[in-house]
Amino acid sequence: MGDVIIGGANNDNLIGSNGDDLIRGGDGDDTMRGGNGDDTLIGDRGSDLFLGGWGNDRFIWNDGDGSDVMEGDQDFDVTEFNGAVNAGDELLLESNGVRASFQRLNLGQITLDVDNVEQFEINGLGGDDTLTVKDLSPTDVIKVVFNGGDGNDSLDASQTNVDILAIGGDGSDTLIGGSGNDTIVGGSLEDFGQGEIDYMSGSGGANTYVLGDSQSMYYNYQGDSDYAWISDYTAGWDSIQLQGGVSYQWQDTTIGSVSGAAVYYNNDMIGFVEGHTSDAVQVNYV
Numbered sequence: 001m002g003d004v005i006i007g008g009a010n011n012d013n014l015i016g017s018n019g020d021d022l023i024r025g026g027d028g029d030d031t032m033r034g035g036n037g038d039d040t041l042i043g044d045r046g047s048d049l050f051l052g053g054w055g056n057d058r059f060i061w062n063d064g065d066g067s068d069v070m071e072g073d074q075d076f077d078v079t080e081f082n083g084a085v086n087a088g089d090e091l092l093l094e095s096n097g098v099r100a101s102f103q104r105l106n107l108g109q110i111t112l113d114v115d116n117v118e119q120f121e122i123n124g125l126g127g128d129d130t131l132t133v134k135d136l137s138p139t140d141v142i143k144v145v146f147n148g149g150d151g152n153d154s155l156d157a158s159q160t161n162v163d164i165l166a167i168g169g170d171g172s173d174t175l176i177g178g179s180g181n182d183t184i185v186g187g188s189l190e191d192f193g194q195g196e197i198d199y200m201s202g203s204g205g206a207n208t209y210v211l212g213d214s215q216s217m218y219y220n221y222q223g224d225s226d227y228a229w230i231s232d233y234t235a236g237w238d239s240i241q242l243q244g245g246v247s248y249q250w251q252d253t254t255i256g257s258v259s260g261a262a263v264y265y266n267n268d269m270i271g272f273v274e275g276h277t278s279d280a281v282q283v284n285y286v
Contacts, residue, residue: 001019001020002016002017002018002019002020002021002022002037002039003016003017003019003021003022003023004021004022005021005022005023005024006023006024006026007023007024007025007026007027007028007030007032007044008026008027008028009026009027009028010027010028011028011029011030011046012025012026012028012030012031013030013031013033014030014031014032014033015033015035016032016033016034016035016037016039016053017035017036017037018035018036018037019036019037020037020038020039020040020055021034021035021037021039021040022039022040022042023039023040023041023042024041024042024044025041025042025043025044025046025048026044026045027044027045027046028045028046029046029047029048029066030043030044030046030048030049031048031049031051032048032049032050032051033051033053034050034051034052034053034055034057035053035054036053036054036055037053037054037055038055038056038057038058039052039053039055039057039058040057040058040060041057041058041059041060042060042062043059043060043061043065043066043068044062044065045064045065045066046065046066047066047067047068047069048065048066048068048069049068049069049071050068050069050070050071051071051073052070052071052072052073052077052116053073053074054073054074054075055074055075056075056076056077056078057072057073057075057077057078058077058078058079058080059072059077059078059079059080059114059117060080060082061079061080061081061082061110061112062082063082063083063084063085063107063125064108065110066110067110067111067112067113068110068112068113069112069113069114070112070113070114070115070117071115071116072114072115072116072117072118072140073116074116076118076119077116077117077118077119078117078118078119078120078121079100079102079112079114079117079119079120079121080120080121080123081102081112081120081121081122081123082123082125083104083122083123083124083125083127083129083149084107084125084126084127085125085126086126086127087107087126087127088106088124088126088127088128088129088130088151089104089106089107089124089127089129089130090104090105090106090107090129090130091103091104091105091122091124091129091130091131091132092105092131092132092134093120093122093131093132093133093134093136093144094132094133094134094135094136095134095135095136095137095138095139096113097138098115098138098139098140099113099114099115099139100112100114100115100117100120100136100139100140100141101113101114102114102120114139115139115140116140117140117141118140118141118142118143119141119142119143119144119145120141120143120144120145121145121147122144122145122146122147123147123149124146124147124148124149124151124153124169125149125150126149126150126151127150127151128151128152128153128154128171129148129149129151129153129154130153130154130155130156131146131153131154131155131156131157132156132157132159133155133156133157133159133160133162133164133178134159134160135159135160135161136160136161136162137161141162142162142163143162143163143164143165144157144160144162144163144164144165145164145165145166145167146164146165146166146167146175147167147169148166148167148168148169148171148173149169149170150169150170150171151169151170151171152171152172152173153168153169153171153173153174153175154173154174154175155173155174155175155176155177156176157176157177157178157182157203158176158177158178158201158203159178160178160179160180161178161179161180161205162178162180163180163181163182163205164177164178164180164182164183164184165182165183165185166182166183166184166185167185168185168186168187168198169187170187170196171196172196172197172198172199173186173196173198173199174198174199175198175199175200175201176200176201176203177200177201177202177203177204177205177207178203178204178205179203179204179205180204180205181205181206181207182202182205182207182208183207183208183210184200184202184207184208184209184210185210186198186199186200186210186218186219186228187218187219195221195225195226196226197225197226197227197228197229198227198228198229199229199231200228200229200230200231201230201231201232202232202233202234202238203232204234205237206237206238206239207234207237207238207239208238208239208240208241208284209228209230209233209238209239209240209241209271210241211228211240211241211242211263211270211271212241212242212243212246212270212286213241213243213286214243214244214286215243216243217242217243217246217265217270218270219268219269219270219271220265220266220268220270221268223267223268223269224268224269227269227270227271227272228270228271228272229255229271229272229274230271230272230273230274231274231275232274233273233274233275233276233281235276235280235281235282236282238282239282239283239284240263240271240273240281240282240283240284241283241284241285241286242263242283242284242285242286243285243286244285244286245285246265247265248263248264248265249263249264249265249267250262250263250264250278250281251264251278252277252278253272255272258274258275259274259275260272260273260274260275260276261273261276261277261278261280261281263281
């Protein structure tokens with residue numbers, strides 16, 4: 001067990017123990033030191049300094065917080081961003097030398113100056129969110145998780161080589177991965193793509209496009225009005241994930257002027273793989 005430390009309205013210096021601490025800065029420009037252990041540091045308002053120390057630490061930024069500096073130190077550390085509930089965030093993640101720079105470009109601009117953090121988890125929440133991920137190779141970042149939430153969200157990670165986990169959420173989303181090994185899920189894990197058309201692209205790497213899991217099939221609600229459109233599919237590298245124990249039908253077809261392979265369940269199209277025939281698509285059943 002660790003300590004629970006909550007700062008006040010002033011500029012606080014908050015120091016954790018060797019346990020798994022929860023440190024919350026409160027208002028003011030605070031310095032938070034996690035020490036050893038798997039610590040959770042929450043800045044709150046003000047321009048704060050996060051010092052994780054040893055252990056697997058999590059740094060949390062919530063809507064309304066200020067621009068912060070985050071230092072992860074050793075082990076596997078995570079920066080978590082939680083955007084606006086009722087508006088769309090315009091977000092940029094890029095390198096600044098060997099450090100990672102995460103910026104919100106609207107709704108009150110902020111910058112997170114981050115070093116020695118291995119993973120970003122970006123939760124758009126409400127609104128039409130956009131995230132651009134650029135080259136992160138000089139940094140310690142190895143994975144980016146994007147959960148768009150409600151709204152028509154867009155992810156462009158085509159310039160990066162880190163692994164991407166993209167979950168579009170409710171709405172018709174456009175999700176473009178990078179050259180890493182990406183997993184792309186168009187719908188939310190609650191409605192499974194109901195009433196939406198999601199556009200997915202891997203942009204290199206060995207990618208998995210998720211159209212179902214072991215419990216549910218996605219996009220099987222409204223005929224051809226909800227499905228996943230997959231472009232930039234690479235035969236021999238990429239795969240489609242579908243629910244197992246279900247009988248699907250694959251058919252080579254054309255949508256508009258674009259040819260490809262479509263997968264159906266009971267005459268309901270749930271996915272379309274642009275530019276490929278059915279026999280070129282690798283499917284993993286779960």
